[in-house]
Amino acid sequence: MAGNFWHSSHYQQWILEKQDLIHQRQADLEILTEDEYPKLMIFFSNLIQQLGETLKLRQQVIATATVFMKRFYARNSLKCIDPLLLAPTSVFLASKVEEFGVISNSRLISTCQTVIKNKFGYAYSQEFPFRMNHVLECEFYLLESMDCCLIVYQPYRPLVQYMQDLGAESEVLQLGWKIVNDSLRTDACLLFAPYEIALACMHMACVVYQKDCKQWFAELNCDLDRIMEITKYILNLYELWKSYDERKEIASILQKIPKPSTQPPQPGSR
Structure with missing residues (x-):
């Protein structure tokens, strides 16, 4: 780990320019409006928060997971990996990076199923569709997209x-x-x-x-x-x-996201 923030990959690689961020999102903004995109990110940040709280993770772990998700979509389109898969994958990776301990496979998936059913039923009519093999594969793409820059300094x-x-x-x-x-x-x-x-x-x-x-x-x-x-x-x-009434609006926004193929494409592909 870098001794201080100024020598870290967080400062050297992951403090982005606003114009670059907007440019990277152009493919998604052809499908979603400029109002819908932040609403989508808020929704999946809330999902990460709820997963973290249910798993009894520290707020530092939850915050790092949220940053991981945002870093991935700062470099990739929503069509690369379904955010519903990336959210628990980010939690899974952050729990290891922040030395909280590895969440067991069965506990992670069962928590996702419970949270989606009980807390986010207004957004998803079906149960959580992914299994641990999907999370482990997604973790590889997440690591690759972030260039293995895993240290996140928090406020x-x-x-x-x-x-x-x-x-x-x-x-x-x-x-x-x-x-x-x-x-x-x-x-x-x-x-x-x-x-x-x-x-x-x-x-x-x-x-x-x-x-x-x-x-x-x-x-x-x-x-x-x-x-x-x-x-x-x-x-x-x-x-x-x-x-913004998330319960009324988010389902229609989620339906507009292009569905990724079963095998996630190379991160960075548009």
Whole structure:
């Protein structure tokens, strides 16, 4: 593992440019609208969250799984691998990378079946269709697409450090932590460094609780414009949630995704 973020593959290979991200999604945006694509990513991020909570994984593992999924679709079209397969595969891989321990094959598949049936029945009328051999094959393609860059730095640790330095109350930290979780439903984790995301979420939490942090931020040596840009991503997410009824809309969006062939094509093929 890299000794620090600046020497890691996360910083050197996986802080992407917004224009590159948009370009990579062009094939998918010919099928989905610009409003539907983020709704789809939110849905599968929620699925990963629910799988992780049911499997009693730490939030760090869930966050890493979400980033893995987003990294794959930052390089590949939705038609390469069904997101319904990639989501549990990302959880399976993240549990090993974050040294949580390997999830048993039977437990992973049974959890997927239970979660899809009980929590996401409004989106899927049939049971979870994949088995462990599909997950293991998908894991290979996921590893290859990420060029085996498995180290993911998360905003949680810097968030806690910054809050302690500011002397913030526990409820401000708790809200900041929740906002970090919400940021995983945006593209922020692909475009910005974890410490920048932590600062944006910290600032939003301080504003909500009217915690004075002006002097603290004034002394920072960072690009505040980037912090505000992250804030916009998160606020846009909250604005979307006000009018978005996932239970009513997601089934029709899922039906528009082109179905991959049984054998996944080489990652990167369009």
